[in-house]
Amino acid sequence: MDHSFDHAQALQPVAEPKVNQVALGAPIQWLRLGARDLGRSLRPSLAVGAAVAVVGWLLMAVSWRVAYLAPALLGGFLYVAPFAAIAIYGYSRQLERGDTLDPAAARGAWRANASSIALFGLMLAVALIFWERVAAIVFAAFYRGEPLQFSSLVTTVLFSGAYVPLLLALGSAALLIAAVVFALSVVSAPLLLDRPVDVITAAITSVRCCLRNPGAMLLWAALIGSITWFGLATFMLGLVVVFPWLAHASWHAYRALVAPEA
Numbered sequence: 001m002d003h004s005f006d007h008a009q010a011l012q013p014v015a016e017p018k019v020n021q022v023a024l025g026a027p028i029q030w031l032r033l034g035a036r037d038l039g040r041s042l043r044p045s046l047a048v049g050a051a052v053a054v055v056g057w058l059l060m061a062v063s064w065r066v067a068y069l070a071p072a073l074l075g076g077f078l079y080v081a082p083f084a085a086i087a088i089y090g091y092s093r094q095l096e097r098g099d100t101l102d103p104a105a106a107r108g109a110w111r112a113n114a115s116s117i118a119l120f121g122l123m124l125a126v127a128l129i130f131w132e133r134v135a136a137i138v139f140a141a142f143y144r145g146e147p148l149q150f151s152s153l154v155t156t157v158l159f160s161g162a163y164v165p166l167l168l169a170l171g172s173a174a175l176l177i178a179a180v181v182f183a184l185s186v187v188s189a190p191l192l193l194d195r196p197v198d199v200i201t202a203a204i205t206s207v208r209c210c211l212r213n214p215g216a217m218l219l220w221a222a223l224i225g226s227i228t229w230f231g232l233a234t235f236m237l238g239l240v241v242v243f244p245w246l247a248h249a250s251w252h253a254y255r256a257l258v259a260p261e262a
Contacts, residue, residue: 016201017191018259019208026213026256027220027249034249038241041091044103045244048087052243055084056236080128081228081243082189083121086110088247089190089254096255109193117192119199120185127181134173142166182221183210190254195261209257220253 038045090106110117142165187209188202197205210217224246231238 015261017195017197017205017261019205019212020257020259022213022216022256024215024219026216027223027253030220030249030252030256031223031245033252034245034247037092037095037248037251038245040095041101041248044101044106045088045091045248046240047103048085048247049240049243052084053236053239056232056239060236080121080124081246082185082250083117083124085243085247085250086117086189086193088244089193089251092248092251093194096251113192113196116197116199116202117189120188120192120202123199123203124181124185127177131174131177134177135170138166138169138173142169178225179221182217182224183207186210186217186220186250187254187257190251191258194254205258213257224250 086109087103087107090109091101091103093109094101094106184203184206186206188199188206191197191202191205192199227242227246228239231242
């Protein structure tokens, strides 16, 4: 059973989390541990994955006739994933403690540090809105063809060869924004769930993890991006498994990167 931080504890100053150095190949181990946790919490974890897939379908429906929204909304999906995965972190923590899986407690675990987690969600929402505006500006600056629909986006833009500058500009902007969001959030959500820290401390700790482990974190970012895009490319069906798998693995990434409390 998860326990909330009591009021007195919340008022006490919290020591800055210590950051560990991990091996370059550590992300592979995190994926293995994530797969193990997924197998041990299959039904509730897949339920979260199914909900995420439904949201993906809704985003695809919104962008079906407004093609510039497709990369904005589907790419922005990666930005808000850490916030959406909080229930999965709760399952991993329950498994780690040897507790009986309690979906209600996992879903409500955010209440232990509600204000900071809410601010973290707001930060990710601002990043998503910023990315949507950037994508719209890039499309307006580089696309001069007929109005696009989602159904013709791949053949018209990706494979026609006529919009290389658009693809380069859009890809560069996406990578830059994604790198900033990743650096600020890679351990922030599980840290906020696990300890009574504020969102600034969590974001700084996340950046410190990246600075201390650049090779491992680049590999981790590449794995998260490629596996998630596989889930998106399967018309969201793959997200039912991919999303909870990566969320469980992210909990183990947090455990490896941030030292336990003294």
